[in-house]
Amino acid sequence: MKMYLIISIVLATILGYLLLMMGPLVGGVLAFGIVVGCLIRGLYLLNKISKKLETPKSDKVKAAYEDYLKEKENFNQG
Template sequence: MYLLISIIICTLIGFLLIMMSPLIGGVIAFGLVLGCLVRGLYLLNLIYNQVVPQKDKVQSAYDDYLEEREKSS
């Protein structure tokens, strides 16, 4: 349902941009495309941070301990 509404709204915006002068329509279209790209990158970053597990503090402390132990030996 949201896809259909999005398609209809984008079609109406496209018709409005065609009816405007090329400079104003181009600036608005550029802003819309750039805004969508930036939002997409932001969402990809959020997904990446949730999917990729962050390094555990306990595991990193244990790794540091093992490194120090190997250096002192």
């Protein structure tokens, strides 16, 4: 786990250095695009996770039990 962090830090440092070499205008625009793109993607994923946690999963056992009770009730009536 720590190795991924070290690799990402090194790659980000290299990317930052390359962006600075391109000049402030081009490098700044590219850096801004990368940061904003990552933030938007992160917000999208957080929204997706939030929606997935909110929707309750259908309880198959409860549904089967309710069906059984309905069948039993219909059988007793008829």
